[in-house]
Amino acid sequence: MKFTRVFAFMALAGLAGSAFATNGYFSHGYGMKAKGMAGAATASSDDAFGGANNPASMAFAGNRIDLGADLFSPVREASRAGGGLNGTSESNSEYFLVPEFGYNRMVNNNLALGVTVYGNGGMNTNYPANLGSNILGGSGKLGVNLVQLVVAPTAAYQIAPNHSIGISPLIGYERFKAYGLQAFGMNSTDNTNLTNRGDSDDAFGYGVRIGYMGKITPTVTIGAAYASKMNFSRFKKYQGLFAEQGDFDIPENYNLGVAWQATPAVKLALDYQRINFNGVASVGNIAATSLIPANVAAGLGLGADAGSGFGWDDVNVWKLGMEYKYSQKLTLRAGVSHADNPINGADFGEAMFNILAPAVIENHATLGFTYTLASGNEMTMAYMHGFENDVSGADPFFGGTDKIKMYQNSLGFQYSWKM
Structure with a gap:
C-alpha cells in the first residue's frame, strides 16, 4: 500500500511538469543524497536511485523507499544588440516541482529488485511578447x-562478495509543445507542424542502463555505469521543427566513480560523466543549417534529417562530493561540479537558436544533510546553486549579436522509509 501511494504521487507529479537544464538538459544529480554531493553517486549505495545512477548499487542498498521532490528555479534571459528587434527578454516561468522516487527490495542476500522513477531533464522557456512580437520575430509569446x-x-x-552488477531497462515518456516560432515558417519542411499546435504532443521511448560496483578495499569503492541512447517515437505535431521529422531522443551517456571512506566520519566521492548530445540529431545538428535559404531550397529545412538542431556538443562533467557524519543521527554533505558548455556561441546562429533552451550552466555548488529519525527512517534535504553564465553569437536573421544567460537554484526534500 505504501509503495502504491508513493508511486501514484510520483507519476502524477512527474506529468505535471519539470524543467531541468543543468548539465545540458540532464539533472546535476538523482536522489537528494547525490544532489547534496553535486551528483557524485556512481560508487555510492545510500538509496534506491540506482536506476538513474548505477544499477549495481541496489545490491547494497537494502530494503527502502525514497520519495523526493525538488523546487527548481532557472532564471533565463535573452537579449539582442546591434540588429533588428533589439532588447532584452526574460523567461517568465521560474519555478518547477521535479519529483523522483526509488524502491528497493532484497530478495535474498545477493539479489535486489527495485524501480527508480525520475525526471531525466527538460527544456522550458516562456518569453513574453512586446507590442505583439517576441524576440524571435514571431507573434505572441515565445517558448x-x-x-x-x-x-x-x-x-x-x-557476483562475488563486495562486487555487483546491475541492469535497468529504461522506459521513457516525454511531451513537448512550442509556440511563437512563426518567423521560422519559411525555414521549415512542414510549417503546419512547426509551432502553436495546441496541446502538448507525446512520445514514448526505451533504452537500457547497466552498471558495476566493487568494494576493492575496506575504504575504497568504485563504480561504472553505461546508458544507451533512448529511442523515442516522433513528435508528429512538431515534425517541421525537430530534425528527423520530430524525433527527440535521450543521448547515450556513461559515468565512472570512486568513493573513499577517508575516516569513519568522512567520505569523499569523485565522478566523471560523459553525455553524447551530438549523437541526437535534433540536439546536435548544426544550428545554422536550416537558417540558410540555399539549404532550405535543397531540402535541409527544419524537420529534415540533417536540418537544424540546437548545435550542442558532447560534454564532460566532473563531480566532487564530501559527506561528514556529524553524529549518529546527522550527516552533512557538500559538493562542486564542472561541466563543459554544450553551446558554442561562436557557431553561426547557435546563440539565437538556443534562446529557446539556454542551457549554458557550467559550475554548480551544493549542500545537503540527512537526519535519521528514531524509527530509522530518514529526512534528506539538498540545495544547489548553478552559477550564472552566458554565451553570445552573431544573429543570422536580425543581425547584431544575441546573448543568452542563465543561473539556477534548487531546494529539495526527500523522505526515506527503511523496511
Whole structure:
C-alpha cells in the first residue's frame, strides 16, 4: 500500500511538469543524497536511485523507499544588440516541482529488485511578447516546454562478495509543445507542424542502463555505469521543427566513480560523466543549417534529417562530493561540479537558436544533510546553486549579436522509509 501511494504521487507529479537544464538538459544529480554531493553517486549505495545512477548499487542498498521532490528555479534571459528587434527578454516561468522516487527490495542476500522513477531533464522557456512580437520575430509569446520522465525497473546481483552488477531497462515518456516560432515558417519542411499546435504532443521511448560496483578495499569503492541512447517515437505535431521529422531522443551517456571512506566520519566521492548530445540529431545538428535559404531550397529545412538542431556538443562533467557524519543521527554533505558548455556561441546562429533552451550552466555548488529519525527512517534535504553564465553569437536573421544567460537554484526534500 505504501509503495502504491508513493508511486501514484510520483507519476502524477512527474506529468505535471519539470524543467531541468543543468548539465545540458540532464539533472546535476538523482536522489537528494547525490544532489547534496553535486551528483557524485556512481560508487555510492545510500538509496534506491540506482536506476538513474548505477544499477549495481541496489545490491547494497537494502530494503527502502525514497520519495523526493525538488523546487527548481532557472532564471533565463535573452537579449539582442546591434540588429533588428533589439532588447532584452526574460523567461517568465521560474519555478518547477521535479519529483523522483526509488524502491528497493532484497530478495535474498545477493539479489535486489527495485524501480527508480525520475525526471531525466527538460527544456522550458516562456518569453513574453512586446507590442505583439517576441524576440524571435514571431507573434505572441515565445517558448517551449519539454518534459522527460523515465521509469527504470532494476535488478542487481552480487557476483562475488563486495562486487555487483546491475541492469535497468529504461522506459521513457516525454511531451513537448512550442509556440511563437512563426518567423521560422519559411525555414521549415512542414510549417503546419512547426509551432502553436495546441496541446502538448507525446512520445514514448526505451533504452537500457547497466552498471558495476566493487568494494576493492575496506575504504575504497568504485563504480561504472553505461546508458544507451533512448529511442523515442516522433513528435508528429512538431515534425517541421525537430530534425528527423520530430524525433527527440535521450543521448547515450556513461559515468565512472570512486568513493573513499577517508575516516569513519568522512567520505569523499569523485565522478566523471560523459553525455553524447551530438549523437541526437535534433540536439546536435548544426544550428545554422536550416537558417540558410540555399539549404532550405535543397531540402535541409527544419524537420529534415540533417536540418537544424540546437548545435550542442558532447560534454564532460566532473563531480566532487564530501559527506561528514556529524553524529549518529546527522550527516552533512557538500559538493562542486564542472561541466563543459554544450553551446558554442561562436557557431553561426547557435546563440539565437538556443534562446529557446539556454542551457549554458557550467559550475554548480551544493549542500545537503540527512537526519535519521528514531524509527530509522530518514529526512534528506539538498540545495544547489548553478552559477550564472552566458554565451553570445552573431544573429543570422536580425543581425547584431544575441546573448543568452542563465543561473539556477534548487531546494529539495526527500523522505526515506527503511523496511
